Amino acid sequence: MDYGVYIHIPFCRKKCGYCDFPSVAGHEADMESYTEALCAELAAKGEQLASQGNAATIYIGGGTPTALPVPLLARVIQTARAVLPTAEDLEFTVEANPGTVTLETMTMLSALGVNRVSIGAQEFNDAILKRIGRIHTAQDIRDAVRWARAALIVNVSVDLMYGLPGQTMDDLQWSVGSSMDLAVNHISVYGLTVENGTPFAREQENGTLNLPSDEAEEEMYDYLAETLPKFGFRRYEISNYARHDFTCRHNLGYWQDLPYFGFGAAAHSYHDGRRTANTRDIGAYIRAIKNGESPTHTEETVTREKHIEEFCFLALRTATGIDREKFAKTFEQEMESLYKKSIDNLKAKKYLEETPTHFRLTPLGMKFGNQAFSSFLL
Ligand code: SF4
Incomplete structure (x- = not known):
């Protein structure tokens, strides 16, 4: 990939x-x-x-x-x-x-x-x-x-x-x-x-x-x-x-939830369900590399729950929105089975609209993005 x-x-x-x-x-x-x-x-x-x-x-x-x-x-x-x-x-x-x-x-x-x-x-x-x-x-x-x-x-x-x-x-x-x-x-x-x-x-x-x-x-x-x-x-x-x-x-x-690899002080990486961050301290970063050590400072496994939330928040930032088929393939579950109530609420407020393939924010939803994102917290 x-x-x-x-x-x-x-x-x-x-x-x-x-x-x-x-x-x-x-x-x-x-x-x-x-x-x-x-x-x-x-x-x-x-x-x-x-x-x-x-x-x-x-x-x-x-x-x-x-x-x-x-x-x-x-x-x-x-x-x-x-x-x-x-x-x-x-x-x-x-x-x-x-x-x-x-x-x-x-x-x-x-x-x-x-x-x-x-x-x-x-x-x-x-x-x-x-x-x-x-x-x-x-x-x-x-x-x-x-x-x-x-x-x-x-x-x-x-x-x-x-x-x-x-x-x-x-x-x-x-x-x-x-x-x-x-x-x-x-x-x-x-x-x-x-x-x-x-x-x-x-x-x-x-x-x-x-x-x-x-x-x-x-x-x-x-x-x-x-x-x-x-x-x-x-x-x-x-x-x-x-x-x-x-x-x-x-x-x-x-x-779009694609993997990335970060290099340098404070750089983050995300791949294979893990997120890592290099040390922010420039001196510590230089010393680690010079000594052949890892500059990684924090490391976390992204839980399924967190992955689902982030998948939704991030995709909702885009005009295209959340790809329903990609969601179902990634999490082996339909979006509606998890978020039916939130989706209905956001649609009623005219923050969210549904197409045959996607859920996406309306211009109003983009304006109040934080409210919309919080509805996708599990
Ligand atoms: S301090 Fe540097 S990184 Fe921060 S906004 Fe100014 S130019 Fe950009």
């Missing part, structure tokens, strides 16, 4: 105010030894993976992969390509922060077979970008997309955020318009969540965060859901919109 590969680069130039991802700033001194460890982990597992089939997708995320100097990032990509068995139509994505790329970066990515870049734009208003701690300007985003195109990378995605401090509907409309001007093929949109332990959480406690009201945030959500399809973007997942067939195949793999 084909699978996805995720490679984690845990470095950033500076931490953004809202971010609780596993990433650190100011660790430039660790980049070389981290790259060596990562390449060693890839080489060690590459052979084992051959027996599992081909990697259909590779995704280098972070952190900020492009915070690595170009020769180090090139080494990671070359190693991945050399040691992993890959499908002919491999989708190879690298996340890029516009403040860390040049034409040289994009040219290197393209020359080494990267065919998709996901650019962390977030906003096109420089004052808001600064307010949320981003290191780039709107012009940097425009340059990054143009350089990707100049390097012949056709498949370009941007991430946008809404519900940001000081952000207005005008700002969001400007960001969407600016993304349209750049003719990107894919847009991911995320509402701000204030995560514990972040600078934004402290500002919220002090009353200085200045977030849009709940009503304003809901308007922003509605604006995105209504406007992006008018520009030819199909909403194929709650937070993801694609033109034509430029969906992110890697992320679709997560939502």
Whole structure:
């Protein structure tokens, strides 16, 4: 069976105010030894993976992969390509922060077979970008997309955020318009969540965060859901919109219950009914690999019950929804035998609809996704 590969680069130039991802700033001194460890982990597992089939997708995320100097990032990509068995139509994505790329970066990515870049734009208003701690300007985003195109990378995605401090509907409309001007093929949109332990959480406690009201945030959500399809973007997942067939195949793999293998600090893997996670500690990760030990920190067997729940939550995130036949084949049970009451409730609320082959969320159900997902807890 084909699978996805995720490679984690845990470095950033500076931490953004809202971010609780596993990433650190100011660790430039660790980049070389981290790259060596990562390449060693890839080489060690590459052979084992051959027996599992081909990697259909590779995704280098972070952190900020492009915070690595170009020769180090090139080494990671070359190693991945050399040691992993890959499908002919491999989708190879690298996340890029516009403040860390040049034409040289994009040219290197393209020359080494990267065919998709996901650019962390977030906003096109420089004052808001600064307010949320981003290191780039709107012009940097425009340059990054143009350089990707100049390097012949056709498949370009941007991430946008809404519900940001000081952000207005005008700002969001400007960001969407600016993304349209750049003719990107894919847009991911995320509402701000204030995560514990972040600078934004402290500002919220002090009353200085200045977030849009709940009503304003809901308007922003509605604006995105209504406007992006008018520009030819199909909403194929709650937070993801694609033109034509430029969906992110890697992320679709997560939502479709496909196996994946993670490499690097904090990377997760999921296959054969088991989920494992590497240590988040960069130093511990490097030491483990150097000493020939496993960097795995946690390991769990996914119970049947948990598997059923996750299968449903994840598939429901997609526009296609839950494939009823796949469910029945995977769990040797019809969905209705477990969820009849929940399905009827969600249908009555107009959150869920039924087709001959699938159960899927309606646009209203997507808006209140968490309520819908909780109905699938066993
Ligand atoms: S660039 Fe991305 S990973 Fe790094 S701190 Fe900002 S949001 Fe987090």
